[in-house]
Amino acid sequence: MGAGLSFRPRIRPRERLSRFSSIRIGGPVGAVVSVSSAAEMEEVFSLKCRGEMPGPLVFVGRGSNILFPDQGFEGTLVRLEPAALSSPLRWTENGEVYVEAGYPLPALAREASRRGVGGFEFLSGIPGTVGGASVMNAGAGGRDFASLCKSVTVMSPSGLVTTVPAEQMGFGYRTSRLSLSGSHFRRPASSGDPLDGSVVLGALLAGRPGSPEECQALLLRHLEYRKKTQPLEEPSLGSVFRNPSGGPPGYTAGRLIEEAGLKGTCRGGIMVSPRHANFFVNTGTGCERDFRELLEYVSLRVRERWGIVLEPEVRVWNA
Ligand SMILES: Cc1cc2nc3c(=O)[nH]c(=O)nc-3n(C[C@H](O)[C@H](O)[C@H](O)COP(=O)(O)OP(=O)(O)OC[C@H]3O[C@@H](n4cnc5c(N)ncnc54)[C@H](O)[C@@H]3O)c2cc1C
Numbered sequence: 001m002g003a004g005l006s007f008r009p010r011i012r013p014r015e016r017l018s019r020f021s022s023i024r025i026g027g028p029v030g031a032v033v034s035v036s037s038a039a040e041m042e043e044v045f046s047l048k049c050r051g052e053m054p055g056p057l058v059f060v061g062r063g064s065n066i067l068f069p070d071q072g073f074e075g076t077l078v079r080l081e082p083a084a085l086s087s088p089l090r091w092t093e094n095g096e097v098y099v100e101a102g103y104p105l106p107a108l109a110r111e112a113s114r115r116g117v118g119g120f121e122f123l124s125g126i127p128g129t130v131g132g133a134s135v136m137n138a139g140a141g142g143r144d145f146a147s148l149c150k151s152v153t154v155m156s157p158s159g160l161v162t163t164v165p166a167e168q169m170g171f172g173y174r175t176s177r178l179s180l181s182g183s184h185f186r187r188p189a190s191s192g193d194p195l196d197g198s199v200v201l202g203a204l205l206a207g208r209p210g211s212p213e214e215c216q217a218l219l220l221r222h223l224e225y226r227k228k229t230q231p232l233e234e235p236s237l238g239s240v241f242r243n244p245s246g247g248p249p250g251y252t253a254g255r256l257i258e259e260a261g262l263k264g265t266c267r268g269g270i271m272v273s274p275r276h277a278n279f280f281v282n283t284g285t286g287c288e289r290d291f292r293e294l295l296e297y298v299s300l301r302v303r304e305r306w307g308i309v310l311e312p313e314v315r316v317w318n319a
Pocket of ligand 1: 059200238
């Protein structure tokens with residue numbers, strides 16, 4: 001993030017969370033603030049501390065992995081966005097790049113490919129930000145964010161900026177230390193991690209040498225595969241469930257759901273996508289309650305059919 005910029009962040013009161021969610025679900029929120037520099041983030045923490053901004057603070061990138069609550073919440077949604085006045089990407093000569101938290105993953109993949117820096121292509125179809133990917137360890141096609149990450153820079157609620165080496169980020173399958181912190185989402189009990197409440201400001205990433213032609217060809221293959229297999233034109237949160245470790249070899253969560261005969265199953269306005277069984281899509285009027293009911297129903301039917309307990313990959317708000 002552009003550390004030198006110190007504009008007062010723009011605060012919008014009484015917004016709806018659905019506007020900030022890729023599945024277009026979520027009720028009223030106390031305020032939304034857009035942040036695109038470390039200085040703005042520091043100001044947000046200090047406004048919150050002085051009681052001039054409704055708390056709690058919830059950080060969000062593109063909201064492409066969060067199921068927001070229908071009843072909304074009284075706090076502030078802090079939306080990380082790419083800086084308009086400084087470069088959100090800083091390349092070094094050896095192919096490393098520092099990327100600000102609000103920068104979109106597909107744009108990062110395109111930029112790396114254009115430069116002939118390999119390894120970023122799998123990010124091209126993941127509609128989130130670098131901040132969200134640092135928290136979720138986003139991945140696809142056998143690659144994940146951890147495989148690119150050298151370090152993640154975070155700011156604590158007291159304004160302290162720390163660079164955390166990748167080895168200390170606790171990256172696992174779609175998890176990190178940061179996904180286990182933050183009390184708004186269903187998750188394992190808090191570990192009292194010193195990173196609790198911190199926001200990601202950016203990440204230092206490293207690819208491998210390649211050629212622009214090879215990188216772009218691979219990037220296009222990733223995108224074409226997604227277009228063929230995923231309902232990209234409909235509002236969703238991507239994969240709902242994590243792939244289970246038990247179960248028949250090669251069976252993903254999607255295959256377990258599909259072979260349990262659940263494609264096309266609906267609860268209210270939320271449907272198991274007929275294109276990809278691990279995607280739930282909003283057919284227009286879907287809400288959090290519909291999503292939760294479908295999630296419970298699909299979990300139950302998969303458990304009955306396969307004896308496997310599916311765990312959500314999406315960030316489900318604490319009821
Ligand atoms: C069509 C579609 C396809 C998808 N495909 C994939 C895929 O192939 N692989 C995959 O892994 N995921 C996939 N996803 C899910 C999602 O895009 C990823 O999890 C992505 O990394 C989330 O990024 P985001 O910026 O939208 O994060 P959000 O959904 O906004 O947030 C996710 C979590 O990160 C936290 N967070 C976000 N930014 C910050 C920050 N700066 N500081 C601190 N905390 C923060 C949020 O509080 C939340 O806990 C897909 C989603 C969709 C809709």
